[in-house]
Amino acid sequence: MNTPLFHRVTVIGPGLIGSSILRRIQKDRSIATHTVAYDNNPDVCKHVQELQIADEVCFDPKTAVENADCVILSIPVGAMEEVTKQIVPYMKKGAILTDTGSTKASVIAAIEPHLTPDIVFVPAHPMAGTEFSGPDAGFDTLFENRWCLITPIPSTTQEATDKIIAFWKAMGSNTRILSIQHHDKVCAIVSHLPHLIAFTICNTADSLEEETRSEVLDYAASGFRDFTRVASSDPTMWRDVFINNREAILEMLARFTEDAQAMAKAIRWKDEEYITETIQKGRRIRKSLIENKQVQ
Ligand SMILES: NC(=O)c1ccc[n+]([C@@H]2O[C@H](COP(=O)([O-])OP(=O)(O)OC[C@H]3O[C@@H](n4cnc5c(N)ncnc54)[C@H](O)[C@@H]3O)[C@@H](O)[C@H]2O)c1
Numbered sequence: 001m002n003t004p005l006f007h008r009v010t011v012i013g014p015g016l017i018g019s020s021i022l023r024r025i026q027k028d029r030s031i032a033t034h035t036v037a038y039d040n041n042p043d044v045c046k047h048v049q050e051l052q053i054a055d056e057v058c059f060d061p062k063t064a065v066e067n068a069d070c071v072i073l074s075i076p077v078g079a080m081e082e083v084t085k086q087i088v089p090y091m092k093k094g095a096i097l098t099d100t101g102s103t104k105a106s107v108i109a110a111i112e113p114h115l116t117p118d119i120v121f122v123p124a125h126p127m128a129g130t131e132f133s134g135p136d137a138g139f140d141t142l143f144e145n146r147w148c149l150i151t152p153i154p155s156t157t158q159e160a161t162d163k164i165i166a167f168w169k170a171m172g173s174n175t176r177i178l179s180i181q182h183h184d185k186v187c188a189i190v191s192h193l194p195h196l197i198a199f200t201i202c203n204t205a206d207s208l209e210e211e212t213r214s215e216v217l218d219y220a221a222s223g224f225r226d227f228t229r230v231a232s233s234d235p236t237m238w239r240d241v242f243i244n245n246r247e248a249i250l251e252m253l254a255r256f257t258e259d260a261q262a263m264a265k266a267i268r269w270k271d272e273e274y275i276t277e278t279i280q281k282g283r284r285i286r287k288s289l290i291e292n293k294q295v296q
């Protein structure tokens with residue numbers, strides 16, 4: 001066997017994303033020879049032991065990171081600073097610290113001040129997931145044919161970036177380097193705003209049902225049902241994403257509101273051309289996602 005990419009990889013937060021990483025490494029030992037998992041919820045640690053998806057489970061952050069070549073933070077973005085402060089003093093010289101957080105400017109601001117010169121941080125974000133969370137939700141093909149976006153900071157070395165690119169390629173992903181601001185704007189429109197709309201539309205339908213005492217949700221047809229899938233995502237994760245990427249999200253929400261108002265005007269004035277063109281654009285986007293294999 002060729003030399004593995006890493007000897008010891010530690011996953012902090014073996015939930016949906018972290019446990020999918022662990023499961024993939026179990027299938028492909030050229031990624032790492034030894035995996036360690038740590039979670040601040042002891043029940044999650046015990047369950048990861050039962051699932052047997054990590055070679056070692058630690059119940060404290062210090063032991064979990066001590067000899068790791070690569071530490072992956074797969075925890076809610078609002079917890080990144082606290083955990084970085086807990087682990088950096090115990091990390092091995094020359095080790096790589098990386099993350100899977102859905103926001104990048106906030107995660108970098110949380111981690112960068114606590115780095116020491118001998119730890120290299122490579123910010124990363126796999127654009128793959130589901131509405132489920134926790135260690136039971138993970139699976140080894142989650143990242144296949146998906147993008148992993150990497151947003152290096154000035155102190156990130158090329159060598160460490162190359163290793164994290166190789167890591168995500170071994171996970172089955174395509175990788176792309178993006179600037180931090182560009183990442184946060186793109187994710188605000190393709191991921192964060194759709195979740196905001198899904199949570200809001202479910203709340204609107206629910207309060208309408210309460211107000212009118214009618215059976216709005218009983219007749220929820222498939223259009224609404226698709227929103228409920230997205231709206232069933234984890235509250236802690238999404239609370240943290242909204243607060244930590246608020247500028248980009250509010251900017252995209254303002255643009256969306258303008259476009260929704262333009263559509264309302266077109267409907268009011270029976271502007272058939274505008275309405276048809278808007279719907280056709282949606283169909284074109286769906287078609288191109290299918291062609292690019294980003295939709296099953
Ligand atoms: N869910 C998705 O679709 C998705 C996709 C891409 C990236 N992400 C990002 O990846 C990260 C993990 O998301 P997930 O969906 O796997 O979440 P998850 O809820 O499934 O798992 C997160 C785990 O982190 C643990 N945790 C929380 N705070 C901790 C702390 N202080 N110390 C140690 N462990 C802690 C939790 O107990 C939990 O087990 C988040 O930053 C999220 O934004 C999520």
Ligand SMILES: O=C(O)C(=O)C[C@]1(C(=O)O)C=C[C@@H](O)C=C1
Nearest residue numbers: 102126127128129130131190191
């Ligand atoms: O597939 C889903 O259901 C997801 O919510 C995954 C999704 C997304 O919005 O596409 C969610 C958050 C991420 O940071 C990346 C991917």
